[in-house]
Amino acid sequence: MTTGMEELAARMRDFAQAREWEQFHTPKNLAMALAGEVGELIGEFQWLTPAESSSLDEETFDRVRSELADVTAYLVRLADLLGVDLIEATKAKLEENERRYDANLYRGSARKAPH
Amino acid sequence: MTTGMEELAARMRDFAQAREWEQFHTPKNLAMALAGEVGELIGEFQWLTPAESSSLDEETFDRVRSELADVTAYLVRLADLLGVDLIEATKAKLEENERRYDANLYRGSARKAPH
Amino acid sequence: MTTGMEELAARMRDFAQAREWEQFHTPKNLAMALAGEVGELIGEFQWLTPAESSSLDEETFDRVRSELADVTAYLVRLADLLGVDLIEATKAKLEENERRYDANLYRGSARKAPH
Amino acid sequence: MTTGMEELAARMRDFAQAREWEQFHTPKNLAMALAGEVGELIGEFQWLTPAESSSLDEETFDRVRSELADVTAYLVRLADLLGVDLIEATKAKLEENERRYDANLYRGSARKAPH
Numbered sequence A, B, C, D: 001m002t003t004g005m006e007e008l009a010a011r012m013r014d015f016a017q018a019r020e021w022e023q024f025h026t027p028k029n030l031a032m033a034l035a036g037e038v039g040e041l042i043g044e045f046q047w048l049t050p051a052e053s054s055s056l057d058e059e060t061f062d063r064v065r066s067e068l069a070d071v072t073a074y075l076v077r078l079a080d081l082l083g084v085d086l087i088e089a090t091k092a093k094l095e096e097n098e099r100r101y102d103a104n105l106y107r108g109s110a111r112k113a114p115h
Helices: A004-018 A027-045 A058-082 A086-100 B004-018 B027-045 B058-082 B086-100 C004-018 C027-045 C058-082 C086-100 D004-018 D027-045 D058-082 D086-100
Strands: none
Touching (some): A004 B004, A027 D027, A058 A086, A058 B086, B004 B058, B027 B058, B027 C027, B058 B086, C004 D004, C004 D086, C027 C058, C058 C086, C086 D004, C086 D058, D004 D058, D027 D058
16 A cells, blocks of 8 residues: 555655755755745744634635645655655654643643643 | 554544543644654754765664654644545645656656655 | 954854864854754753743853853854954945834834844 | 844834734734744745755745744744843853753754754
8 A cells, every 4th residue: 555655755755856856855955945835834833822823814824725735745755765654654653642641731831831 | 444544543532531631632733743753854864965865874773663653643643633544645746746847858867856 | 443353253263273173163064053952952942831931040141151152152163263253244234124124114013023 | 322122122013003913912923923924934945956046046035034023023023022131041042952952962863852
């Protein structure tokens, strides 16, 4: 079975190959591209209150969805080049965090939340 | 069918609920958390040459995989709260880019590459 | 007259030279280091409300000041390598913004604020 | 004596006041704005080799200088609101790093360089 992630990775691979952009797609460069896109995403939220960020107007929502797509594309491409399975890596991390942040101990506390 | 992404989103939802951390998980805050994790990821690559970034030693690779997992977790959680399907949004963006960056026109050119 | 900025740049230059770290201090790498430090800075604010971010406890304040110093150090070093006078460049940008964002037109509006 | 930094801070203060943008200028929001600008800066360098980043063409240089100005503006404004003297904080940090990274011990080593 091909998951959505794998299909995205394959398409990004073809996209880069067809344009001979593989030479630019080193992990170092892709990490920068990812950071650049996250910068654009954060720009959408910077002047909004936390409450406003939960109920975006349609125009902002469309831009945010577009930025989330850019972030995902570079993240998937970077992981593909490094041979990292994002779903598996994230599952493993969540299991670690479930152990590390005991629900009873950390309930409702921002201070003790991970950062 | 539940894709890997949807399973991750559901687990993040449960994780936040069990700790009463939903109050902190506004899109604004999650965009910040995402940026923070991307900052840690980029820190792993900053002093490496592009070539070195393509052949990480085991220790660095493990840290990078761990950072990629953190990035994915916050990205999935943010998209879930906003009701954005990351796979669909990214597919749509790739189709747009395939049209926008004609393979024959943009071949091998860093200058004209998107940024 | 030596401004504070110029003194910082000179000390960063000596610091890098004494450790033979100039080889790592390309503008590309320094932009990444800057992004990494900004990621740490943003991590300090991510779970705080806007109001809480205006009245930090002493411990958080000390960490924020330390991150601001790291950001400043890499910013000054990057500008020094590129031959950019940060004070002059920022003054020019402020003048541009003062013209661009007419006070009467943009008063109190988040929507129209620059992003 | 007014240093360049203090003059910038005063102008940013007046700029925000004249537009009633002080309400948006919480430390949390300004940290986001700073991250957004650093994202734009990093976007200028992402597809360049480290060597290319050291000899920018005029057009790229102008954009980079403009982004450095935006980064400086938000950094100065954030520090002003928090009451942090950036020059003093950075000097203190450099002294700490001079002790921490002994020149003889860390000479020429990327691995041991701070990140």
